[in-house]
Amino acid sequence: xxxxxTGSWFFGSSEVEEETPEEPKTAEDDEPEDEQPVDEDLEExxxxxxxxxxxxxxxEEEVDEVPEVEKSKLTESDINQLLDxxxxxxxxxxxxxxxxxxHDNEDQIVEAKAKVKKPIVNIQEESxxxxxxxxxxxxAEPEILSETAAVVKQNKNVIVFxxxxxxxxxxxxxxxxxxxxxxxxxxxxxxxxxxxxxxPDIEISAVPSLIYFKNGEPVVYEENLMNEEAIREWVDEELxxxxxxxxxxxxxxxxxxxxxxxxxxxxxYAADCEACDEAIKQLEQIDDDADAVGVMFVKTDEAxxxxxxxxxxxxxxxxxxxxxxxxxxxxxxxxxxxxxWLLYQMKEDTIENINRELLIKMIDEFEFLAVYFFEDNxxxxxxxxxxxxxxxxxxxxxxxxxxxxxxxxxxxxGHRAPPGLGFFRKGNYIKFDGD
Numbered sequence: 001x002x003x004x005x006t007g008s009w010f011f012g013s014s015e016v017e018e019e020t021p022e023e024p025k026t027a028e029d030d031e032p033e034d035e036q037p038v039d040e041d042l043e044e045x046x047x048x049x050x051x052x053x054x055x056x057x058x059x060e061e062e063v064d065e066v067p068e069v070e071k072s073k074l075t076e077s078d079i080n081q082l083l084d085x086x087x088x089x090x091x092x093x094x095x096x097x098x099x100x101x102x103h104d105n106e107d108q109i110v111e112a113k114a115k116v117k118k119p120i121v122n123i124q125e126e127s128x129x130x131x132x133x134x135x136x137x138x139x140a141e142p143e144i145l146s147e148t149a150a151v152v153k154q155n156k157n158v159i160v161f162x163x164x165x166x167x168x169x170x171x172x173x174x175x176x177x178x179x180x181x182x183x184x185x186x187x188x189x190x191x192x193x194x195x196x197x198x199x200p201d202i203e204i205s206a207v208p209s210l211i212y213f214k215n216g217e218p219v220v221y222e223e224n225l226m227n228e229e230a231i232r233e234w235v236d237e238e239l240x241x242x243x244x245x246x247x248x249x250x251x252x253x254x255x256x257x258x259x260x261x262x263x264x265x266x267x268x269y270a271a272d273c274e275a276c277d278e279a280i281k282q283l284e285q286i287d288d289d290a291d292a293v294g295v296m297f298v299k300t301d302e303a304x305x306x307x308x309x310x311x312x313x314x315x316x317x318x319x320x321x322x323x324x325x326x327x328x329x330x331x332x333x334x335x336x337x338x339x340x341w342l343l344y345q346m347k348e349d350t351i352e353n354i355n356r357e358l359l360i361k362m363i364d365e366f367e368f369l370a371v372y373f374f375e376d377n378x379x380x381x382x383x384x385x386x387x388x389x390x391x392x393x394x395x396x397x398x399x400x401x402x403x404x405x406x407x408x409x410x411x412x413x414g415h416r417a418p419p420g421l422g423f424f425r426k427g428n429y430i431k432f433d434g435d
Contacts, residue, residue: 148192148199157189157239158213161225162196162204170208176228177210183232189239212238246280246287249298251305257296258323263346265290267299267332268306270314279315279333286335295342310357319345326352329405349391351384354402356409362402369424370394372403373410380419387421399423 145153152158161177163170174193181191196207204211210221212235219238223230246267249257258264267283269276280299290297309318309325317328319342326345330337344350351372354362362369372387374380384403391401404410410418414431421432 146199146201148194149201151190151192152202152213153216155188155190155213156215157242159189159191159235160211160213161191161193162199162207162209162211163193164196164207166195173208173210173225176226177231179228180232180235184235184239187239189235214238214242246284246297246299249300251300251302251308254298254300254305257298258320261294261296262322263293263295264320265295265297265342266305266318266320267297268311268314268316268318269299269301271301273314275333276315282333282335283338286339289339290342293343293346295346310355310361321345321352324352324400325354325358326350327355327358329353349388351388351391351401351403354404356404356406359402359404359406359409362400363424363427366400366424367426368397368399370399370401371413371422371424372401373413373415373418373420373422374403374405375407375410375418376405383419 148160152160159177159181161173163173177191177193184191196204208225210225210231212219212221221231221234223234225231254264254266267280269280283297287297306312306314306316309327311318311327315332317332317338319326319328328338328341330341332338359371372384374384387401394401407418410416410420413422413429414420415422423430423432
């Protein structure tokens, strides 16, 4: 009864017992007057319990601690049974104590519930870190691909023969494909034979079937799977169409590319242009060479982009270095000559070649603009070599130097017999009369 009146049977710790003398007084204010004698007995018993530990010997204290620990392990059913057997005062007192503890620790309980820790495993770094679920977003599970799907995703050219059962027909087709594969040894292409049940992440409309995955996109072979020669020709044609392909971009994409790359070369073509079709076949042979020296080589047939740089005849090639254009004035179909010109533009201090439309645009854009008017003769080439020696020094003073092969514009600015040199300062032209 003494233990029940103090609540020590419930908590079992000395810290809680020290707080209980004050708590009955608060409960006493809420109880009816006719129950006051019971509360006074409680106070006397609690004072007795507080004084008893002081008079006991250390050995006796150790003995007393044992039952307290045991009492703290009471089950919920034991507690309910005790509550039912006690008076209303004890029940109210116990409820009050519990309510007070919950109230005093409410903030800590809410915080503890909110901050549940979860281990997140980073497979790439092989480390585990803990994050708050309250602050982090759900982590998406990594996509698990079949072995075949992974190969298709990671390679540009993959030939896959899909079969349902390894019967005589499937074996014969696979033997034929092995012979076809021998014609493409050393080339960027892979041949696979796969059971359809092993690739649930690849949709196949019919089996058996032969599919060419070109940059991940499927191309289905629709002819006789027993005809090895026809398959070889089909594979060869698809492979050639996917090698050294120059990417086709629109105007916005090209400008984004120039924002991200220092060197960009653009092939401009038009629809229904035979010369353009012939030229692109040759240029695709130097696509990898351009990539090797850090030049992004793309193509476009957008009229908006051509008009922006004054291009009216096709095919044409524009080379950009730090967004500054230079027009290639050679034959676009001569890929070797173009590559030589490109490397020269990159490695040497060259003066950019422009057209009439670009000149008008640059006069407004640049405060200081030097223009070299030339024509296709020996004197012009000789003077150009001298001017290219001072190109970098002029740039240090904020002067942009360009060259222009346009007889009409040469005459307009007083150069009837090019070569000639002029200087635009805030749009005002000054002709150079020296050597």
